[in-house]
Amino acid sequence: MEAIATRPAVACCRRAASSAPASTRPILNTLPSGARQKSTAARTRRALNIPPHPSFLTQTGNNAEGRPTTDQIIYNPPSSAASVFHTPFKFLPKNDPRRRANLASELFASSATIHFNTNPSSTPSSSSTTAEEFPSIEGAPRYRARHHLAPADIEEMRRLREADPAQNTVQALSARFQCSKLFVMMCCQAPREHRDKVKADLAQTQERWGPRRRAAREERRARMGMVFGGEL
Amino acid sequence: MKRLRLDRWTGQLLLARPGASPASTPRAALRAAAAVPSRCAAVRSQSTGAAVPQIPREDVDDYYDGTDHTRFPPLEPLPPRATSLPSPPPERALQSAKLAALHARLSLPERLPLQTLARALVDASADENPQFNNTTLAFVGQSLINYHVAEWVMCRYPRLPMDIMYATMKGYAGASSLHHVARAWGVEHAAAPGGEVDPGLLQFSLHKPGDAIVGLGYRRAEADGMKKYKWRHGMSSRVVFDDDFGEVVDTEDAKDELRLRRDTEYGNEYTRALAEKAFATCARAVTGAIYAHAGRDAAKAFVQAHVLSRTLDLSKLFAFAKPTRELSMLCAREDFEPPVARLLSETGRMSRTPVFVVGIFSGKDKLGEAAGPSLEVARNKAAMNALKSWYLYSPGEGVRVPSDMLADDARPWEPAYIDIGEVVGR
Numbered sequence: 001m002e003a004i005a006t007r008p009a010v011a012c013c014r015r016a017a018s019s020a021p022a023s024t025r026p027i028l029n030t031l032p033s034g035a036r037q038k039s040t041a042a043r044t045r046r047a048l049n050i051p052p053h054p055s056f057l058t059q060t061g062n063n064a065e066g067r068p069t070t071d072q073i074i075y076n077p078p079s080s081a082a083s084v085f086h087t088p089f090k091f092l093p094k095n096d097p098r099r100r101a102n103l104a105s106e107l108f109a110s111s112a113t114i115h116f117n118t119n120p121s122s123t124p125s126s127s128s129t130t131a132e133e134f135p136s137i138e139g140a141p142r143y144r145a146r147h148h149l150a151p152a153d154i155e156e157m158r159r160l161r162e163a164d165p166a167q168n169t170v171q172a173l174s175a176r177f178q179c180s181k182l183f184v185m186m187c188c189q190a191p192r193e194h195r196d197k198v199k200a201d202l203a204q205t206q207e208r209w210g211p212r213r214r215a216a217r218e219e220r221r222a223r224m225g226m227v228f229g230g231e232l
Numbered sequence: 233m234k235r236l237r238l239d240r241w242t243g244q245l246l247l248a249r250p251g252a253s254p255a256s257t258p259r260a261a262l263r264a265a266a267a268v269p270s271r272c273a274a275v276r277s278q279s280t281g282a283a284v285p286q287i288p289r290e291d292v293d294d295y296y297d298g299t300d301h302t303r304f305p306p307l308e309p310l311p312p313r314a315t316s317l318p319s320p321p322p323e324r325a326l327q328s329a330k331l332a333a334l335h336a337r338l339s340l341p342e343r344l345p346l347q348t349l350a351r352a353l354v355d356a357s358a359d360e361n362p363q364f365n366n367t368t369l370a371f372v373g374q375s376l377i378n379y380h381v382a383e384w385v386m387c388r389y390p391r392l393p394m395d396i397m398y399a400t401m402k403g404y405a406g407a408s409s410l411h412h413v414a415r416a417w418g419v420e421h422a423a424a425p426g427g428e429v430d431p432g433l434l435q436f437s438l439h440k441p442g443d444a445i446v447g448l449g450y451r452r453a454e455a456d457g458m459k460k461y462k463w464r465h466g467m468s469s470r471v472v473f474d475d476d477f478g479e480v481v482d483t484e485d486a487k488d489e490l491r492l493r494r495d496t497e498y499g500n501e502y503t504r505a506l507a508e509k510a511f512a513t514c515a516r517a518v519t520g521a522i523y524a525h526a527g528r529d530a531a532k533a534f535v536q537a538h539v540l541s542r543t544l545d546l547s548k549l550f551a552f553a554k555p556t557r558e559l560s561m562l563c564a565r566e567d568f569e570p571p572v573a574r575l576l577s578e579t580g581r582m583s584r585t586p587v588f589v590v591g592i593f594s595g596k597d598k599l600g601e602a603a604g605p606s607l608e609v610a611r612n613k614a615a616m617n618a619l620k621s622w623y624l625y626s627p628g629e630g631v632r633v634p635s636d637m638l639a640d641d642a643r644p645w646e647p648a649y650i651d652i653g654e655v656v657g658r
Contacts, residue, residue, distance in 0.1 A: 137611060
C-alpha cells in the first residue's frame with residue numbers, strides 16, 4: 001500500500017521528535033522516503049484517485065474494462081435496512097396468509113439467510129448465514145425472571161441492603177440472589193444517608209467538570225433523545 | 233366543462249332563509265337574478281359623458297345602507313341591503329363564477345346545489361346565524377371524515393398504540409391537514425366577510441372567533457392547570473374527555489395574549505390557527521353537504537378521494553423511551569425467544585466516524601436492523617425498528633372496513649384482525 005503521511009500525522013511526528021529524547025530521534029529518519037504531504041492539487045488528486053472496489057470488477061457479466069454490460073443497476077454499497085412496513089415473519093399473526101405463503105422457506109432457513117446467486121444458470125447455492133455467526137453485543141447475560149425467590153429471600157435482601165449498602169450494592173445483591181437488578185431495586189431501597197452520600201459524591205464529581213465536558217455530556221444526552229424520538 | 237343541469241338540483245337547503253327572497257327554487261332564483269333592476273346606474277367616473285343624476289326612488293329609504301353608490305359603484309348588481317348582511321344571500325350563489333368553478337373542479341354531484349356549496353364557505357365567525365353558516369354541515373362532515381379515517385386506520389394498522397392512533401387521525405383528518413386539502417381545492421378567502429363578497433370566497437373573521445361547536449369532547453375543569461403546571465393526563469382520560477384527536481378541548485381565554493397582538497403583527501399563531509380552522513371547517517362542510525344531498529356512498533368516496541388518499545408516513549410518528557426494554561417485554565408477552573442484539577457489520581471502529589450495523593434477533597429470526605455511529609445507538613435504533621415493524625403490521629392494502637358492508641352486494645364480513653393491546657402503557 002502506498003504510504004502517504006497526512007499533514008497532522010507529520011506534524012505529530014515532528015512534535016514528538018522535537019520533544020523526544022535523542023535516542024528516539026533516528027526512528028523518524030527511518031520513515032520511508034516516499035512519505036509525502038498532499039501539499040499540491042496534483043498530489044491530492046492522485047491520492048483521491050482510487051480504483052473501484054474489487055466487487056465491482058470481479059462480477060460476472062462485466063466486460064474487459066470491468067464495466068457492466070447489462071442495464072442492471074448495482075447498488076454498491078447495498079441499499080439501506082429493510083422498511084419497517086415489511087413485517088418480520090415472526091411478527092405475523094397466526095392466521096395471516098403470508099405465514100402460509102413462505103412456510104416452506106421458513107422451515108428450512110432462517111430469515112437472516114442471505115442467498116448469493118453466484119451462477120444464474122444453476123439453482124441458488126445453499127450458502128447461508130445463521131444468526132449465531134454474528135457476534136452478540138449484549139453485555140453480560142442478564143438474569144431472566146425465574147420467580148424463584150421466596151418472601152424470606154426478599155426479607156434477607158432488604159436486611160442486607162439496610163445493613164451495609166456500600167458493600168451490598170444492587171449489583172452484588174443481583175448476583176447473589178440470581179435476579180435482575182431491576183428486581184433488587186423494586187424490592188429494597190438504600191437508607192437515606194447512603195442515598196445522600198451517593199448524591200453528594202456525584203455532585204462533587206460533577207463539580208470538577210469543566211465547561212467542555214459538561215457541554216459534551218449535555219449534547220450526548222440530547223443526541224440520544226433525538227435517537228429515541230426518531231430524529232436521528 | 234360539463235353543463236350543470238339546474239332543473240335536476242334538489243332544493244332541500246335552498247329554503248334556508250324563508251321569505252327573504254321570492255327565489256326559493258333555483259329556477260325562480262335565476263329569474264329573480266335576471267330581473268333584479270340595478271338600483272343605481274353604474275357611473276363611470278372616468279367617462280367624459282355627463283353623469284346621469286340619480287333619482288332616489290320611493291323604496292330606497294327601506295333598502296339604503298349608507299353606501300354612496302355614486303362614489304363606489306357596485307361591480308355587479310347587488311340585491312337590496314346586501315352590504316348590511318353578514319354573508320352573501322343564497323340567491324347570489326347562482327351568479328358566482330368562482331362557486332361554479334369550484335363545483336366543477338371538485339366534480340361534485342349535480343344534486344349538490346350551488347347554494348349549499350356557498351353556505352359551506354361561510355364560517356361561523358363570519359355569520360353567527362346557524363341557518364346561514366356552515367356549522368351544521370361541518371358537524372356532519374367531521375363526523376363522517378373521522379369515522380371513515382378511524383375505521384380505515386383501525387383495520388389497516390390494527391396494532392397501533394392509542395397515541396399513535398390519535399396522531400394518525402390528526403394527520404389525516406386534523407385541522408391542518410384539512411386546511412391543506414381545502415387550499416388544494418383552490419378555495420380562496422375573502423379579506424373580510426360581508427354580504428357584498430363573492431359567494432365563491434371562503435368567509436371568516438379573525439376578530440370574533442365564533443363559538444360554533446364542530447367537534448366532540450368535554451371541556452375539562454382542570455384544563456388550565458394541565459397547561460400551566462403540566463399535569464399528567466393519561467391515555468384513558470384522553471379517550472373519555474378529549475376530542476377525536478386526543479387533544480384537550482381548549483378555551484378561547486387561553487389565547488388572550490396572542491389575540492391582543494393579532495392586529496399589530498402581520499399574522500401570528502392565533503390568526504393562523506383561526507384561518508386553518510376556517511379552511512378545515514369548509515372542507516368538512518363540503519363533505520357534509522355531499523352527504524346531505526348525494527348520500528352515504530358519495531360521501532365515502534369523497535373522503536377516500538380527498539382525505540385518505542393523502543400520504544402520511546406512520547413510521548415517523550413513533551417515539552420510544554426505552555426501546556430495548558419494550559422489545560424484551562414484547563417478546564416475553566408473545567412467547568418469542570428473548571431478543572439478542574448482534575453485530576452484522578462494521579466499518580471504521582477506530583475512526584472518527586464509525587458505522588455499526590446491528591441486527592436484533594429472536595432465535596433465528598431477525599426482527600430489526602439499523603446502522604448507527606456507536607453500538608449503543610445502533611442497538612437502540614434496531615430495537616426501535618423492530619418495535620415499529622410490530623406496531624405497523626398491516627393485513628394488506630385492500631383491507632375491508634365495516635362500512636363496506638353497507639353496500640347491497642357486499643360479501644359476508646370476515647372479522648378484522650384485532651390486536652390484544654399495547655406492550656407498555658403510555
